[in-house]
Amino acid sequence: MCFRNRPPPPDLSTSALRFGILGAARIAPTALITPAKTHPDVVVAAIACRGKGRGEAFAQKHNIPKTFTGPTAYQDLIADPDIDAIYIALPNGLHFEWAMRALQANKHVLVEKPMTNTAAEAQQLFALASKRGLVALEAIHCTFHPALHRAREIVDSGELGHVKSVAGTFTLPSLLSPFFFHSDDPRFRYDLGGGCMMDMGVYPLAALRFITASDTAPLAVTSATATGHALDATRVDRGMHATYTLPLPPTWNPEAATKADVTAEMTVDFATPGWGPFGLLPRSIKNEITVYLEGGEVFVYNFVSPGMFHYIKVRPKCGRTRYEQAYRFRNGWGKRSWDSYRYQLEAFVDKVRGHSPALWPEPVTVITQLKIIEDVYVKAGMPPRCASSYKARDA
Numbered sequence: 272m273c274f275r276n277r278p279p280p281p282d283l284s285t286s287a288l289r290f291g292i293l294g295a296a297r298i299a300p301t302a303l304i305t306p307a308k309t310h311p312d313v314v315v316a317a318i319a320c321r322g323k324g325r326g327e328a329f330a331q332k333h334n335i336p337k338t339f340t341g342p343t344a345y346q347d348l349i350a351d352p353d354i355d356a357i358y359i360a361l362p363n364g365l366h367f368e369w370a371m372r373a374l375q376a377n378k379h380v381l382v383e384k385p386m387t388n389t390a391a392e393a394q395q396l397f398a399l400a401s402k403r404g405l406v407a408l409e410a411i412h413c414t415f416h417p418a419l420h421r422a423r424e425i426v427d428s429g430e431l432g433h434v435k436s437v438a439g440t441f442t443l444p445s446l447l448s449p450f451f452f453h454s455d456d457p458r459f460r461y462d463l464g465g466g467c468m469m470d471m472g473v474y475p476l477a478a479l480r481f482i483t484a485s486d487t488a489p490l491a492v493t494s495a496t497a498t499g500h501a502l503d504a505t506r507v508d509r510g511m512h513a514t515y516t517l518p519l520p521p522t523w524n525p526e527a528a529t530k531a532d533v534t535a536e537m538t539v540d541f542a543t544p545g546w547g548p549f550g551l552l553p554r555s556i557k558n559e560i561t562v563y564l565e566g567g568e569v570f571v572y573n574f575v576s577p578g579m580f581h582y583i584k585v586r587p588k589c590g591r592t593r594y595e596q597a598y599r600f601r602n603g604w605g606k607r608s609w610d611s612y613r614y615q616l617e618a619f620v621d622k623v624r625g626h627s628p629a630l631w632p633e634p635v636t637v638i639t640q641l642k643i644i645e646d647v648y649v650k651a652g653m654p655p656r657c658a659s660s661y662k663a664r665d666a
């Protein structure tokens with residue numbers, strides 16, 4: 272372990288929530304370290320990394336005062352009594368084990384998406400968190416942003432009538448893929464919970480459920496087609512296309528809830544091939560959701576990172592198309608400068624402090640989403656991601 276003598280920034284609350292990060296992961300600066308800088312009640316106090324040099328370099332670069340390295344780094348950080356909450360930025364297949372270990376050490380957990388490999392694991396994790404009075408959150412950050420709340424509000428308002436179908440797409444062109452993923456990325460490893468449905472797929476699935484207020488309902492998977500990844504074509508999907516039927520909750524729209532024709536579809540791909548002669552013409556990144564309603568469409572551009580830029584296009588069948596943006600909530604709450612990760616952190620801290628967050632996904636939302644992902648894999652003829660071999664002693 273390496274300590275560096277650096278006093279905390281002067282305006283930090285002395286009782287700020289002290290986060291430790293497991294893994295010097297690429298996503299950690301975006302998802303936690305940067306948002307924490309503008310949160311007066313959060314300090315990133317420690318990082319655990321298996322490699323000594325890499326861990327120390329990461330800590331130095333991000334001004335993290337305490338570093339744990341070596342083979343016991345993760346457990347050592349979790350055992351640190353100075354730490355209140357653990358951010359788990361490890362490959363998917365390790366989330367369950369380390370979130371359970373953290374909860375057993377009485378730490379709150381912010382767990383990267385997907386929360387676990389299986390629905391049963393998420394159920395176990397939430398049960399332990401509840402038993403110990405701790406907070407556990409799956410980091411599907413986009414649903415915390417006001418843009419998705421505004422889209423849901425428009426759909427929910429009834430101005431365009433009932434929902435008929437929803438389509439979500441999140442795809443990267445093959446040309447750009449190497450800039451996002453290493454050739455040996457854990458995303459391509461079955462044993463680490465890899466696959467495109469597990470990675471990019473969680474976003475359109477969560478967002479289309481959220482925007483149509485069906486986020487607590489189990490969707491029925493009607494079809495799924497996987498494109499195998501070159502490294503493990505029978506178990507790891509490079510891309511996935513899935514269709515669902517969408518049982519809208521009766522409280523949201525009693526008439527639509529009885530209809531069988533509300534459908535959803537989603538497409539995700541780590542590396543969509545080019546088109547045209549020999550596939551040489553590159554495609555663009557696609558990151559959008561369209562809700563088709565009786566009276567028109569609601570389209571959300573950049574639903575995954577709406578804090579960067581987004582727009583909501585409301586296109587009635589009769590009447591003028593309008594464009595909206597929402598960087599703050601309708602009641603004025605939030606800040607233009609906050610991205611989805613910052614809104615997510617706000618919710619996490621609110622929950623820990625016993626306040627009411629603007630959004631708090633219930634365990635059923637996470638558990639049903641993981642069950643849907645399992646069903647997608649089965650329908651696509653691939654094995655669902657394997658459960659962790661970790662056996663929790665207090666679950």
Ligand SMILES: NC(=O)c1ccc[n+]([C@@H]2O[C@H](COP(=O)([O-])OP(=O)(O)OC[C@H]3O[C@@H](n4cnc5c(N)ncnc54)[C@H](OP(=O)(O)O)[C@@H]3O)[C@@H](O)[C@H]2O)c1
Binds near residue numbers: 457
């Ligand atoms: N919320 C978002 O926007 C977002 C975006 C990207 C990814 N994610 C999620 O965040 C998690 C991490 O993704 P990432 O792209 O940041 O990953 P990454 O850069 O590959 O980092 C993963 C970390 O996991 C640790 N690790 C432990 N065992 C490992 C093993 N057997 N193989 C590889 N790494 C191992 C490594 O930590 P050490 O430092 O200890 O070596 C590494 O730093 C994933 O669950 C992913 O789905 C979320």
